[in-house]
Amino acid sequence: MSSQVNRAIVLCENWQDKMIMLEEVFGRDIEKDITRQKYDFLSSGVGRIAKGASPDEKLVLDMVKKTVNKLEKQLYPNPVIRVLRRLKAVMFDRPLQAAKFKKLRNENLATLSSAVGAMGLNPDLLQLDRKLDFERAKTSIELISPWGSSNYQVKVNFEKDLSGKYQMSSYTGMLKDPLNPGQNRSYTFDVGLGINAREAANLLQGRAVLQYYSIGGDRMASKWMQLDFENLTADGIPLLKETPADHDFNLRQEVSRIAEVLNKPELASVRALNGMEQGNQIALKQANGKTTYLEANPLNKQVLILNEKQQPITLEQLKKQKEAALKVKPQQVKTRVKKIQRNKKQQQDQSLHI
Incomplete structure (x- = not known):
């Protein structure tokens, strides 16, 4: 986890995002009707973050815990019931949640390491176990000089799926010109394109890459891919053009x-x-x-x-x-x-x- 990321703040922001989504559908007076959902979401997050929380995270968690306690009183007015529920949470619920989260995290990191390696990058250099906080819905990790060349950088982009696992969605290759920063080039490659980091570096230099893809069964086809820096989008992004292999060029x-x-x-x-x-x-x-x-x-x-x-x-x-x-x-x-x-x-x- 990056030292700059406060997971407790991200937890609160995630709930606010959910509230905005629900209010757009059901109106602005919905909060009183989803007390249980808010309680479950925040209490689960507190249990997940509390162990190993940084000093800054603990400050925010203290405020979140007060909110959780207020919600608990609304849901369970009887103090005896609240005491019993807290005992159950300490003895059973939280250890079970921690074990499930640990398993999910370890499996996810192993899968991501393989995916990153398949892209031609060293997962150890990305330090996935430290920089993926498992709280943010989207996050990115920058890798400077993946092969010792300071003019080429990669930013790997991750998105969390419904199961809570991160998936590598894309990566951005950045080719820098130290003598002429105005000539710097960058492009975000979707993982589905199957372009590895070295091929991306070649594409950013204006060269073409041949990609093979399945067309059903055991049949394969191929196409050339090349960034066109002469024709840019309105945002200044080059077009990634595709040409069937052997089509007017063999x-x-x-x-x-x-x-x-x-x-x-x-x-x-x-x-x-x-x-x-x-x-x-x-x-x-x-x-x-x-x-x-x-x-x-x-x-x-x-x-x-x-x-x-x-x-x-x-x-x-x-x-x-x-x-x-x-x-x-x-x-x-x-x-x-x-x-x-x-x-x-x-x-x-x-x-x-x-």
């Missing part, structure tokens, strides 16, 4: 064409294609020592070729650069050709990086 065909022109068959390898489908750039070392990058761009129906400065270049320009490098360093080229003939696979692994 990654394998496009990459194979580039590989043939450059005489680089390793570009069309399964490893390289899988990397591009995940939104990664493919780094290709040239004979002149420079590095060129390839990435899928289904929105524009092409494989984008970028130079070392991440500036777009054409395939023809890249081909001319290669030819020029071969003319300048014929001896180096001859040596490398011999190495390829001796061990083609090893040379491919050295020239291709994902």
